[in-house]
Amino acid sequence: MKKEQVTSKRDPFEIEQREWRQRQSKERYKQLLTIASPIFILLLWELLSRTGIMDIRFFPPPSAILRTFAKMIASGVMADHIGVSLYRIFAGFLAGVIPGVVIGLLMGLYSPIRHFVQPLVMALMPIPTLALLPIIIILFGIGDLSKVVTIAGSVFFPVVINTAAGVLNIDRIYLDVADNYGASRTQFFFKIALPGAMPVMLEGIQMGQAIALLTIVAAEMMGATSGIGYLIWTSYKAFLLEQMYVGLILISFFGYLFSLMLRGLQKKLLPWR
Structure with missing residues (x-):
């Protein structure tokens, strides 16, 4: 007891x-x-390379790749490639996300806008942005602007579609409450539509950042004189595979880092999820 x-x-x-x-x-x-x-994975890769199970001509050990990366950092070459690529990624990402969010919200809120814009989005979305790269280069040149436009075009579609879907999936009860209390259009936009669409919208933005990294590598391979994609392609053609792997690992690292940053932002903006 x-x-x-x-x-x-x-x-x-x-x-x-x-x-x-x-x-x-x-x-x-x-x-x-x-x-x-x-x-x-890195330890296993190092072991297999050192023991000769993996051909070091094609799969150099991570320790050798790390030494190559340190040499490139010391020479200043790596900083230039990283800086150029990050500028293009952030500029293109913002240029795709901002209009994507605005147009997606308008499509979700107003039926005439949705019916006018949706056919254009559905028709253009299946076309790979990289397939339009020759036209983009003709219009904007081979400088940074063409890379920014290419990334923006790739990021725009998942953001606009997810944002519109997020608005359309808002529970009807919230719309009725806003009508009953006489909410203005501005209040409805910022208090109902934007927070209600944000969970799905952020998933679209998360998808957009991954697409931006894929696009920048391909765009810099096809028409650039600098950047991580340019480094990967030229290193491959010269059979400098350690430098090529440096570029590949950097893209992987930035993808993981950006994903963590967006997940952290999502936790701040949507603490209830």
């Missing part, structure tokens, strides 16, 4: 602390797994 009384009178604060520690332990375990998987 005494043990049962002690158990029943256990401090709720102590129980809450124990549950919090358990949640923290699970989060640390998940983070450890996230870090362990790429480290495991």
Whole structure:
């Protein structure tokens, strides 16, 4: 009986602390797994290359790639390629996201705009932006502007489609409440439409950043004199595979980094999810 009384009178604060520690332990375990998987792949790659199982002519060990990267950083070559590519990625990403969000919101809110724009979006979306690159180069030259336009075109479509879908999927009850309380168009836009569409819209933006990285590599391979894609292509043609892998790993790193940044933004903007 005494043990049962002690158990029943256990401090709720102590129980809450124990549950919090358990949640923290699970989060640390998940983070450890996230870090362990790429480290495991790199160690396995190093081992297979060093033992001769993998041909180092085509798969140089990660340690050799790291040394090449350090040399390129020291010479200043790498910083130039990274800086140019990041500028093109961010400029093209913003140039695609901003009109995509605005037009997507208008399509979701107003039926005439949706019926007018939707056929154009559906007709142009299947055309790969890279297939239009020759026309884009003719119109905008081979400089940064053509790369920015190419990325913007690739990013625009997933953002506009997801944003419009997010608005159309808002629960009807929120629309009725806004009407009943006489919300203005501005209030409806910023209080109902934008927050309601944001979960799906952010997924479209997340997809857009991945497409932006894919596009910049291909665009810089086809018509550029600098950038990470240019580095990958020229290194491949010269059979400088260590430099080629430096470019590939950098693209992978930036993709992972941008994804984490957008996920962090999503947690800030949508804490209930």
